[in-house]
Amino acid sequence: MKKVLERFQVEYLQILNENGNCDKKLMPSLTKKQIKEMYEYMVLTRVFDDKALKLQRQGRLGTYAPTRGQEASQIGSVFAVQDDDMVFPAFRENGVYLARKMPMELLFQFWAGDERGMNIPKNVNMFPVAITVGAQPLHAVGYAIALKYKKMKAAAVTYFGDGATSEGDFHEAMNFAGVYKAPCVFICQNNQYAISVPVEEQTASRTLAQKAIAYGFDGIKVDGNDPFAVYKATYDALRKARSGKGPTLIECFTYRIGDHTTSDDAKKYRKEKEVKEWEKKDPILRLKKYMKKAGMFSERYENEVKKIAEGLVEKAVAKAESIQRLKPEEIFNYTYASLTEELKEQKEQIKLENFTIAEKKKSAGKNTSVVGELEEA
Amino acid sequence: MLQLNIVEAVNLALKQEMKRDKEIVLLGEDIGEDGGVFRVTDNLSKLYGNERVIDTPLAESGIVGVSFGMALAGLKPIAEIQFEGFLMPALDQIINHVSRIRNRSKGRYTAPLVIRCPIGGGIKALEHHSDSPETYFVHTPGLKVVIPSNPYDAKGLMISAIRDPDPVIFFEPKKVYRAIKQEVPEKEYLIPIGKANVVKEGGDVTLITYGAAVKTAYEAVQHISNISVELIDLRTLKPIDTETIIKSVKKTGKVVIAHEAQKTLGVAAEIIARINEKAFYSLEAPIERVTGYDIIVPYPKHEDYYFINQQRIINAVDKVMKNSI
């Protein structure tokens, strides 16, 4: 005997098309105020991103992972997330941080290579940037299982890229989530590249969304440049999670307009033409078209939003850059709850070191070295 | 002769060995068209095609596990792990399988693969991109661990690693990837695994280090005029060349060991133990260690607090001289 045990289908959701026309039947209930706010956060994310790239070029930030092109995926989804939900991001989720009300100066501080930027305020339910690809979905699932155990109505949300779906940890996370019906929403921003590797070479699956089916829950693919579709899919997934019906995988199909990071040169592996095509599908432009048609948009509004965003960004940069460097001995403070004896000793040692040539010159007079001092660093 | 940096020297070794041996395949993230994030495999996919230079899915356990399988079937895989922090997802494959198959099968199966990976700080990158995890591998029986400090050694050690009958972890010190240009012969030459290099001879203090710290130590020594320092570049961390170390210690009686990795159970600790076992009575002063602190490497803004530098090395040399009996 031979029979079919399973067939599957994967849905694709688009509500707002490239011309800014929306499918009224599918449109989620969003007030005009909410839609404007979405737009404003997408612009803020863009302005933040542009500024970060500029600062990086001037040597004022370290390696930076740009968000451009993914604003609808990030803002659309995070708008459906409630304050008490916990978010586990990867490293490109600048928009998600901003919309979660992470103080912007902390984000700048982080990207400038100062770990204090990831000391996230208590009222922002979000985890620090995860650099190792694919690890954080497991953390979200564990958090979600704990929420369920504590009978809390909140959910966990995790963000990751298309490349992350190749890591073993991702699959273990999906499996645990399925087995324990964890109130967890997996948001995959399929920006079509993992550094240089296109998504078609990352997996033989036709969609990433369908990977959920193997683990016993739903996956949906959405137009990731359509903030309404992303919002609706996330909203529905979170409602489902909170009502005990388990996890969902949402694949947001979008595009990484920028380089992978500021250390990357995407020209080496992808065509300018392809980038140009996707620039035309800019998510901010699309929302703008919709808002114009809905009579919610004017040039004055546009300029005002931009000006406010720029003001916020400038202020945050100034604040971030006014923060003093740590003292050497402070780098020991968060290794353990309290310093071990051996770390206490090392902490005393570091106080005796000189870290700048200027400082060294100052102390040159007191030098009792038999071998002499160093001239240059 | 060619003037090459470490990136180019490793590239040349790979290119020449791949030409010689059709069983060599490369696996890794972004190593194909992109040439690897540091360009170590630049142009190799053009030369040898993407069946031999394989852009893998983003999965380190997969890269190493699949390389292991290929090695069992008689291929010679050279896997690239993009940064040292991302070796960790592959540790299960490396420590539980790659290192053990010879012993597990009593020689019936072997996995003579090479795992290449950049190591250490110096590029001001994000978390997990500035670590020095060599001890985990040095501690594991069945693995060899190699770390060149300059382009000439990089080429010769890479060829030896490829031809070695056992699995080799080949660390590439990213801080000096492009910092040193050197004459590198076009023709084939091997630098034996397990042999240290006496970079500079001296009679007062033995200064032992490896990888990027060799350059730092060498420059530090230039500032020391009245003390004769013998500088040893280990080149291989497993097996450690005890003989060269002991010979030098017997001559100088004073030792400084420098590495960027954390202090506790770092390579220096093992070297001190060996000196204790084999040359204790030659010592004239307590051995000094210049290492990273036992903390997580700070992000770039404060990383200089963690890293070793010339001054710390000079101070340590100074100290063993002062403490000398």
Ligand SMILES: Cc1ncc(C[n+]2csc(CCOP(=O)(O)OP(=O)(O)O)c2C)c(N)n1
């Ligand atoms: C475990 C691990 N392996 C490799 C890397 C190096 N790396 C950083 S980002 C990246 C690609 C990630 O692609 P994707 O998951 O699609 O996210 P995207 O960068 O497109 O946002 C790689 C290979 C890493 N950070 N972590």
